Amino acid sequence: MITALKRNPNKIRQGSIIVDIILYTMAIVICLITLYPFYYVIIMSISSPQEVAAMNVFLIPKGFFLGSYELILKDAKMWWAYSNTLIYVTAGAVLNCLMAVLGAYPLTVKNLKGRKWIVVFLLIPMYFGGGLIPTYLLINKLGMYNTMFAVIIPGMVSIWNIILVRTFFTTIPEGLKESAFIDGASHLQLLFKVILPISKPIIAVIAIYSVVGIWNSWFDALVYLPNEKLHPLQMYLYRVVVQQSVDLKTLSLEDTRHAVANMLSSIQLKYAIIVFTTLPVIFTYPFFQKYFIKGALLGSLKE
Incomplete structure (x- = not known):
């Protein structure tokens, strides 16, 4: 059958x-x-x-004009803002990674008294903040108003980054730490000579988060930096895209023609500046790509 x-x-x-x-x-x-x-x-x-x-461009370029990029490259104010952004990004990323590592490592030491209470204490300001006005008053009282420190110092500690790094550190085998202590290593030596070399994935994640966040930041500069010489690149972009305007009613006929030509160029200039300010961040990602996915998964999912 x-x-x-x-x-x-x-x-x-x-x-x-x-x-x-x-x-x-x-x-x-x-x-x-x-x-x-x-x-x-x-x-x-x-x-x-x-x-x-005329908004006639949709799929392919119509005509060819690089005058907007030429204007950008000749603009001294743009390059000044660019240099400020490099300072903010470099200092902010380094301090963010350093604070995340120094804040996360003690939370992985099992015999640290009150470790759980410290974690709870860190979670409170992660969800609840004082708001803009108290923060503004604090920055002003500390003497950081209208200085670069007003942008760098408040953002150098991220509780979310500390939690990510701490979670990653807990995946490191305890036997590796114990063997380092047997060889006479201190906590600082263990952290910087043993743990950090094998923590490149999570450090890369923190670095790229910090770089992208600081590069795209403009609101802190708007609130704390009235001096235009301290403005970052995104604040310069904000002034060009949002605040630029021309009143044609107060101009003569010849001036009006020049103003219209300038307005046509300024419309395109906004797109050129967006490209110019975005490309550096896009080019940064490939250098961290091989660490990024692994670090993001280990740092955020495995507990």
Whole structure:
């Protein structure tokens, strides 16, 4: 008697061409939707100013004009803001990584008294803050108002980063730490000579989070830095994109023509500045890519 073989409904079938086509199509569509806004800004920045002002550019550049980039490269104020941003990013990223490591390591020491209470204490300001006005008064009382420290110091400690690094440190085998202590290592030697060299993934995650966050930050400069010479690049972008305006009613005919030409250029200039200020962050990511995914997963999921 031949028994009929029943097909298992829970069996996973592989190699379906139709499913592969659907998945690839969905991935391509999602990539296009994600990348198109940045592509749109790029083609707007190199198209003819008249076409840009008329909003006739959608898929390919119309005309070719690099005058906006030439204006950017010749703008001394932009380069000054660029140098300020490099200072903020470098100092902020280094201090953020250092504070995260120094804050996370003691929380992994098992015989530290009150360790659990310290973790609870850190979680409170993570969810509840004093608000803008108390922070402004504190910055002013500390003498940091209208100085670079007003942007660097308040953001150098991130509780979320400390928790990420602490979670990563707990995945390091205890035997490695014990062997270091047997060899006569102190806590500082253990941290900087043993733990940090094998913690590159989570350090890379903290570094790229810090770099991107500080690079895109402008609100702190708006509140604490009235001196334009201290403004970062994003604040410069804010002034160009949001605050720039021309009143044509008060101009003569010839001046009006020049003003209209300047307005056409200024419309395109906004797109060029967006590209110019975004590219450095995009180019930064590939250097951390091999550590980023591993560090993000280990630091945030494994407990």
